Amino acid sequence: MAKPYNHAEVEKKWQKRWEEAGAFRAIDFDKKPKWYGLVEFPYPSGAGMHVGHIKAYSSIEVLARKRRMQGYNVLFPIGFDSFGLPAENYAIKTNTHPHIITEKNIEHFSQQLKDVGFSFDWSREFATSRPDYYKWTQWIFLKLFEHGLVFRSKTLVNYCPHCKVVLSNEDSQGGKCDICHSDVVQMPKDVWFLRITDYADKLLEGLNHVDYPDSIKQQEISWIGRSEGTFVKFQVADGQGSPIPDETLEIYTTRCDTLYGVTFMVVAPEHPILDKYRENIVNWDAVEAYRAESAKKTEFERTQLVKDKTGVRIDGLCAVNPITGKEIPIFISDYVMMGYGTGAIMAVPAHDQRDYDFAKKFGIEIVQVIRGGDISKEAYTGDGEMINSGFLNGLTNKKDSIEKMREYLTEKGIGHKGVQYRMKDWAFNRQRYWGEPIPLIHCPKCGTVAVPEDELPLRLPDVENFEPGQDGKSPLARIPSFVNCTCPKCGGPAKRETDTMPQWAGSSWYYLRFCDPHNDKAFADRKKLEYWMPVDHYNGGMEHVTRHLLYSRFWHHFLYDIGEVNTPEPYAKRTYQGMILGADGEKMSKSKGNVVDPEDIVRQYGADTLRTYVLFMGDYGSAAPWSEESLKGCKRFLDRVYGLTDLCTASEENPQLDVEVQKTIRKVSEDIESMKFNTAIAALMTLINSFSKTGSITRYDLTVFLKLLSPFAPHITEEMWEEMGENRDGKTFLTLSAWPEYDESKTKDAVVKIGVQVNGKVRGTIEIAPDCSREEALAAARKESNVARFLDGTTVVKEIYVPGKILNIVVKK
């Protein structure tokens, strides 16, 4: 009997040996085919690693280990996304520099990752908060600036009063702050934007060339929200109906063909036309009161679909329907958003439920222009024949009528085709300390000037107090030696930008840095990028699809356009993992007390058990609750694996068992590729059950088994490999040995069991050769007593035989 397996000792032993041998080092320009596997590098929080990290990393870990065994030059790197609010908030609380906290957390995280035995190439590790890294984040920012993709604008932005910080749209989804989950308010602020909307079409088109699951593609598509429509100008008139020269109100619509049905217009409360014609507006007080009221509402409240529409009619201004020539009233209402389209709409109450509700409330005329429905009850939003619409009358195809109307409007110079996006430009500055300083200078003479490249990195200065200022400015604004500088253009006195970049900046290009992490001449050497890029397989969370994934694809497309990278898309393939829930089926959280600490699991059951379990617990992409009992099942499995050495006594291959071995090689190889890790592990469990039943196995059987299991449980298998007398020099690791090949001809069973049905119901089974003839199969079936019983006294109508699958005899009485 072999000595008991000591996981703590064995796991440490191999982790040390692999590290000393540099077993997982990626070699630049190696002749072997390259494979770049990537996982989302962690934010090094003080809480340490979460079991979710283990699951997220295990998929690419298994693939990386398999690829090495298949002879690939594998790049499987790790680093830290270390700028961000949690470290800063902790710094404020404890009055410790975030740099110190961050480096300490990184150390802790690194140790935890190493304890699990992930085969990262640690020589490429970096952290986004270190100057040698953020120098290049700033450099890319300057390139964006240089190419006109950075602009400053005073507009309504999302602001989190709790974090005292401006947020991008992506960071305030559902009207909640991404960091603290409190309500976000809309505030007019002067902020820096990145023109991500310039890349909207490229980001959409790029999806056609990558291997992402449809769910991810769909989510990106709906986030970008491209819509094609028409811009139409309406002549504005004064209270008496006389046109105001050169004054038009432009709207955006996807249904310009309903123009004959337009009976009023609505503008957003923030629309500039209001202030411009303040003098004309008779009921200015009412307008202003309504404006104040809607400004109080949060974005969330305003975007709640409410049946009861509110608004105020603007007295003293009206518009002219360009096709009917009729005067129509203009309203303000907060169901129209300033941030989409032009902030003004043409209202077609007969065919839009919101406009319908509004018209009913304010007693406005409703003109039906599409036949169908019952507009005395509700708006008709379906398709149908155009009516009451002049030259469009009789058209039944939506596309045709839109086309025809647009042609007319274009000809008359009052309308044109246009595209709108739901996605907005990326609000890019944060009024906080722990981030990359934005390398821009405000010069009273020259305006905004870039910090010269040779002055990068623009270092984050030390401050006494990390608290954001009451004035809404970053702590950097309180350091005169940082703020005051000379303008690089004119040499005159100037002031630095004091805001920092958002959390997502550093992660928008980190996968490029892994190709060449220590380069101080460029963000990465072009040749190395050409060798390693694109990332072959990137796994990460679904929650990053409309944030990090979108942002990094944007930066990458930009870098491609300016010739800095060799591929338009950064990630050839993207997958995601399902969440690990607490044992109670709820999301793990400290307050619920259902958090599992991976460190405890490694200590108690071993890293191999933890790794195997997170992949065995269910479908990789689905959420599944944690079960300590199930985890123990995986521990039991590995203990049985360790006992296999005792079974390794056969000198000759058992032919039946060999078929199973060959099939298992195929199954595990294929399942890993399709990320069906749970069934791959199940196949190995099935095989070990067969080993136990057979009683003895050959050295070949054991070797194959260890190799197949190695990516999941690398330590125990490596130990057993050594105990088998392999790896004599201590460097010929199992984890770098050749992946087993299967012999297709040996995967065929000599006999198969197939079900025999009578009228579609299984009445017995027969054992026959898989390629056995129809006649032989039928003969065997008739001999089966239960089948014979059901055939007795009947007439056979039809016999269906699918070799290796089923035999169905259809009879009638």
Add this chain to the structure above:
RNA sequence: GCAGGAAUGGCGGAAUCGGCAGACGCGACAGACUCAAAAUCUGUUUCAAGCAAUUGAGUGAGGGUUCAAGUCCCUUUUCCUGCACCA
């Protein structure tokens, strides 16, 4: 409201070019070992009826196609995810 996905034993989940539903694991039950327990090993385990051979029912619900449906088609319910007064 729109888009995408899901629903299978006590539980996590297998099986979708239509072909023996419930692989594998957990739990439960029984047995072996033990003074005993744990661990380990062996067996049973979808439900109902039966001593048993076996029979009937069964993949959210209702229809349909087919020799054969978890899988395909139509209708429908519930849940999850994303987007949403988007003009």
